Amino acid sequence: MYVQKCGLRATHLEWFNLISSTGKRYIGYSSLKSINNASIEKMSLASSLACLVDESDERKPMNRLELKRFLELRIKKRVKHQFRDGKFHNLIEKVIASPYTLQDAYDSVRVNSKVNLASERDNIDFDSLAEELASGKFDINSNINSISTRGVNKEKLVLPNLKMNVIQEAIRIALEVVYRPHFSKISHGCRSGRGQSSALKYICKEIVNPDWWFPLVLDKKIDTRILSKLISTMESKIQDPKLYSIFHSMFNAGVLNMQFGGFAKGHGLPQEDVLSPILMNIYLDLFDREILNLSMKYEVLDDSQCNESKLRSWFRRQMGPTQGNMSGVRVHCCRLMDEILIVVKGSKEVSLALKSEIETYMQGSLYLDFDSKTNILPCNDIRGVKFMGKIIKRTVIESPAVRAVHKLKEKVELFALQKEEAWDEGMVRIGKKVLGHGFKKVKESEIKHLADCNSVLSHVSCFRKPGMETDHWYKVLLKVWMQDINLKKIDPEEHILSKYITEKALPQDLKDSFYTFQNHAKSYVSSETESTATLLPESSISSESVYITQVFPPLKAIRMCLQRYGITNLEGHPRACHMLVLLDHDHIIDWFHGIVNRWLTWYHLCDEIKLIITEKVRKSCIRTLATKYRLNESEIERKFDSDLSRLPSTENDFVKEILESCYDEGLLYGIPYSGLCLLSLARIVSESRPCTCFVIGCRAAAPCVYTIHAMQRQKFPVWVTGFSSCIHPSIHRRRIGLCKQHLKDLFIGHISLQSISFDSWN
Incomplete structure (x- = not known):
């Protein structure tokens, strides 16, 4: 390096100083001496700063999302070059059948599998693969694998191999470029910025005062009619016979497994190929446009608007006067992939008419089957509506003054309830003592010198059969007594002891005082609410109740999942x-951490989930580690304190986990919907029986082989609870090899079952 300034070369410098403590190089000199002994020039500040040499900082490595965005952007530029005359032409020949596109798609598949792009690559000749695609000689049947169930009922699942995965990924990215700008705003799922969170935000915040709602439950697998309709729809934007020929070949080979209703059954399953989400969005975009037309049809007939626009008035005149008066009608629709929720503000007749038109269009134009038994529910129904694996309800919000009145009422009710529970508990305890005293008397009657010949028990003992045990004889007496007082078999034991044994023996004054207190408490609660409400200002009392939309998790289904996977026992205890x-201790914690990640992603609006995480999931993880190491639970918490911190235990931990669980559904295709499976250790890999990681694109050695257990196989529809709710029977009890990193990624939810090649043993 040399410094040149004002015509002076580096050889003219007498000396220089180099300081590198801050990462920058500062070159300064105190005097310059010319060859001819010229006088020393005084250098200005600007001249000194001109000698400052800055070194460029190294670029930070791109994260996973940035890599995906970079790879898709490169393919996106190639696709846009094929746009002319309002259509995209020859995407297969000009874009997809290109070695550069196929290599970018291969890298995109590896990013989905969370494989380092600098690691060893698979042996794929992209040039020859591109030539086969361009010439139409690519054989799909030789690039797919099928696995069948074990047992009598054979079910076959067709899965693509690595080359087929690369081609499908390239086609998917190309279709995303074409259709992403044209999707409707009511469409959510597998789109950047429009996922489950945006759908819930729209339902809870944007829909104001709805009256009726109903979900549309689809259940249909792709057939020839749906495929023909899909291709005819795509021909309006893409002119490429080779692309449609590949679709037909995939469908005939069974590798195009688009199942309407499959995303509601369970997200991220291996039978849902990478093309299914984008093709489903393209096909159901026809429904999105139809529902917008229907909403316009019903809303333009609104007579409640005095100052309506000219456009709305023109639509009203075009519809004619025969449509009737539909005042105040508003139609809202939210679609998350194949899950659809229709919300209507208006009368029930309007909602029924809209539902009928939607079902007619679905069945007649889109050839889709649906559950016709779905009823229209009022939005203020306490049962709510089931959507996206959650329960959505409308609840009442009260003013602070009214809440204060209700708080006082709740305190009195709670006090009365506590006294009632104490009374019932005392009655049951006394009743059990009475039963024990009776059993004691029966035993005493068997002893001759203790028996009382004048007692009732001695008179009825003559009916005792010879050889009958004491407890059996006592049960017979109780049975006869119950028949005498006409007790029902459905009455619980506590009710019988309290009402028919204990209370009848108590003094009447004691019973009257208790029930008088309860009646006074009930009358006080009702009168206090009315009298206090009259004292409130009129501004605090609203004539109409204010409702808000809230999201609740399916707690019953979640508890069943926890029990099925062995996290809780029959009583619900961890x-x-x-x-x-x-498994290793870190992988055990990763498995429980995966539950936390999924629940905080899907149920971050539900406080009940936080209680289940802290009371059941975290405790089960600690007890699993305690069983593994045969240590006390307190010792386990001290030993693995840093690792267990990944399982939230306080409110601040939940906030941190929610912030870290952000993802992009458009880039991480299908991964956010992946369900959690249970893996058990099958064997340790040895030198005589080596194994490579089954994750696509990973060439690392697998130290262990694991067995997949699908513990939750249910019929449609099911709840999305965080576990694999619907998995193909052929996957159950299959053995897979995984490296330590990908086992962790699968447990936590960074990769899905789509990233695993189940044909690796072949």
Whole structure:
């Protein structure tokens, strides 16, 4: 390096100083001496700063989302070059059948699998693969694999191999470029910025005072009619016979597994190929446009608007006067992939008419089947509506003054309830003592010198059969007594002891005082609410109740999942998950951490989930580790304190986890919907029986082989609870090899079952 300034070369410098403590190089000199002994020039500040040499900072490595965005952007530029005359032409020949596009698609598949792009690559000749695609000689049947169920009922699942995965990924990215700008705003799912969170935000915040709602439950697998309709729809934007020929070949080979209703059954399953989400969005975009037309049809007939626009008035005149008066009608629709929710503000007749038109269009134009038994529910129904694996309800919000009145009422009710529970508990306890005293008397009657010949028990003992045990004889007496007082079999034991044994023996004054207190408490609650409400200002009392939309998790289904996977016992208490005991401690914690990640992603608006995480999931993880190491739970918490911190235990931990669980559904295609499976250790890999990681694009050695357990196989529709709710029977109990990193990624939810190649053993 040399410094040149004002015609002076580096050889003219007498000396220089180099300081590198701050990462920059500062070159300064105190004197310059010319060859001819010229006088020393005084250098200005600007001249000194001109000698400052800055070194460029190194670029930070791109994260996973940035890599995906970069790779898709490169393919996007190639696709846009094929746009002319309002259509995209020859995408297969000009874009997809290109070695550069196929290599970018291969890297995109590896990013989905969370594989380092600098690692060893698979042996794929992209040039020859591109030539086969361009010439139409690519054989799909030789690039797919099928696995069948074990047992009598054979079910086959067709899965693409690596080359087929690369081609499908390239086609998917190309279709995203074409259709992403044209999707409707009511469409959510597998789109950047428009996922589950945006759908819930629209339902809870944007829909104001709805009256009726109903979900549209689809259940249909792709057939020839749907495929023909899909291709005819795509021909309006894409002119490429080779692309449609590949679709037909995929469908005939069974690798195009688009199932309407499949995303509601369980997200991220291996039978849902990478093309299914984009093709489903393209096909159901026809429904999105139709529902917008229907909403316009019903809303333009609104007579409640005095100052309506000219456009609305023109639409009203075009519809004619025969449509009737539909005052105040508003139609809202939210679609998350194949899950659809229709919300109507208006009368029930309007909602029924709209539902009928939607079903007619679905069945007649889109050839889709649906659950015709779905009823229209009022939005203020306490049952709510089931949508996106959640329960959506409308609840009342009260003013602070009214809430204060209700708070006083609730305190009195709680006090009365506590006294009632104490009374019932005392009655049951006394009743049990009475039963024990009676049993004691029956035993005493068997002893001759203790028996009382004048007692009732001695008179009825003559009916005792010879050889009958004491407890059996006592049960017979109780049975006869119950028949005598006409007790029902459905009455619980506590009710019988309290009402028919204890209370009848109590003094009447004691019973009257208790029931008088309860009646006074009930009358006080009702009168206090009315009298206090009259004292409130009129501004605090609203004539109409204010409702808000809230999201609730399916707690019953979640508790069943926890019990099915061995996290809780039959009583709902946390227990050790014995199928995880043979795994390493960090992988055990990762498995429970995966539950937390999924629940905070899907149920971050639900406070009930936080309680289940802290009371059941975290406790089950600790007990699993305690079973593995045979230590006390307190010792386990001290030993793995840093690792267990990944399982939230306080409110601040939940906020941190929610912020870290952000993702992009458009880039991480299908991964956010992946369900959690239970893996058990099958065997340790040895030199005689080596194994490579089954994750697509990963060439690392797998130290262990694991068995997949699908513990939750249910019929449609099911709840999306965080676990794999619907998995193909052929995947159950399959053995897969995974490296340590990808086992962690699968547990936490950074990769899905789509990233696993189930044909690797072949």
